[in-house]
Amino acid sequence: MKRVSLTFISILLTLASFAGDxxxxxxxINGNQPAKKNQTITNTFQFTNLAEAIPLGFDPTKITISMRxxxxxxxxxxxPVVTGLSGFTLTYDASKSEIVLTQNATIPEDVSFSISFDAVxxxxxxxxxxxxxxHGINVNIVPGSTVSGNLSSNxxxxxxxxxxxxxxxxxxSINASFRGQQIIVGWETLSEKNNKEFLVEASIDGKVFHSIGTVTSAATEGNSDVTLKYSFSKAWEEASSLLGFPVALIVLTISIMAVFLVKKKKVILLPIFLLIITTAIFSCKKDRDSVSYGDRPDVYVRIAQVDKDGATAHSKVVKIIAD
Known part of the structure; x- marks a missing residue:
């Protein structure tokens, strides 16, 4: 009898519903800006639970993202790589161009998630x-069995x-990682037209990029309608020298400032200046070598595509991760 009672209570809890909002x-889509065909854009929307926590029931809450x-x-x-939401299982139906997010855990109370994914x-x-x-998205949410009388019409x-x-x-897709002393970059193209080559560009702030290598297009005469995969690697020590403050420029600055201080008869300041510059050089070298000791810096990568006529377009920016 005790076992039956416990089972009955468990069923009641499972069937219980909670006021939802x-x-x-x-x-x-694309920051509300027009896009180009073949451009990779970011699509975002907000999911919010304004009421109490919503436990998982026999019919879970579902979010359907229909793409056009x-x-x-x-x-x-x-x-699809969907970010920003936890407690949901993702499925993808390419034939319907639909992404379905199905609740697999309790949705906490008073939470808001910014959900995003990239698409071409x-x-x-x-x-x-x-x-x-x-092009764009339609997002629809269907409250699960544990939500009664959803308060919102959104x-x-x-x-x-x-x-x-x-x-x-x-x-x-584009990915980049640190593997030992190497930077490994991989990407794929879904189609190419009149393409010549790719420039792999890196940055330490995600804004100012420097080329660290070139990869020739694998498409026949630069044209392809099938998916092509590319890879690139470079030693971190070599790549980092292209990203930091050039040592040659530091040496030139030392020479100019030394002459200036001597002419101004301020030789007493020269040792102080040399100490500052030496510290700067050591810091730059330490940053470049830090990968060896596991303290990897933030580095960002993008791919520049170069046409046969010299025109250039860029991929999205990704952050290098530890492999």
Missing amino acids: IVVNSAT KLSPVLDGDGL VTEETAPADALTQG DDVQAFGYTNGVLPVAFG
Whole structure:
């Protein structure tokens, strides 16, 4: 009898529902800017639970992201890379262009998640047709069995845009990692047109980039309609010398300042100046060597695509991770 009672109580808890106020809103695509065909854009929306925690029930809460004229960037398992949300399982139906997020844990109370994923724009659209035919997303949320009388009407949100040109290369996934003393970069293209080569560019602040290598297009005569995979590697010591303050410039600065101080008869300041410069050089070297000791700096990578006519377009920026 005791076992039956406990089972009965457990069933009641499972069937219990909770007043819900879960919403999806604030959808944006490409920062609300027009995009180009073949461009990789970021799509975002907000998921919010404004009420009490929502436990997992027999019919879980689901979020469906329907895409139009978009091909999501996939990971190594063939799934879209969706960030910003925990407690949901992701499935992808390429035939329907749908990403489904299914609740697999309790949704905490009073929480808000900014959910995003990257996708490639697959077709062109005129500005006048953006709403009815443009690339974009429709996000729909269906409250689960543990949510009764959802208080919000924001269970559906849309964002669509138009194109203003075509990029010669459609980038797929891009990844970069530190592997021992090497920087390893991998990327794929979904299509290429009149392409010549790629420049692998790196940055220590994600803003100012420097080329650290070149990879020739694998497409026949620069044209391809199939997925092509590329890889690139470079020793960190060599790459870092291209990113930091050049030692040669430091030496030149020392020479100029030394002459200036001597002419101004301020030789007494020269040792102090030399100490400052020496410290700067040592710090630069320490930063370059820090990878050897596991204290890796933040480094960002992007791929520059170069046409046969010299025009250049860039991929998205990714941060190098430890392998």
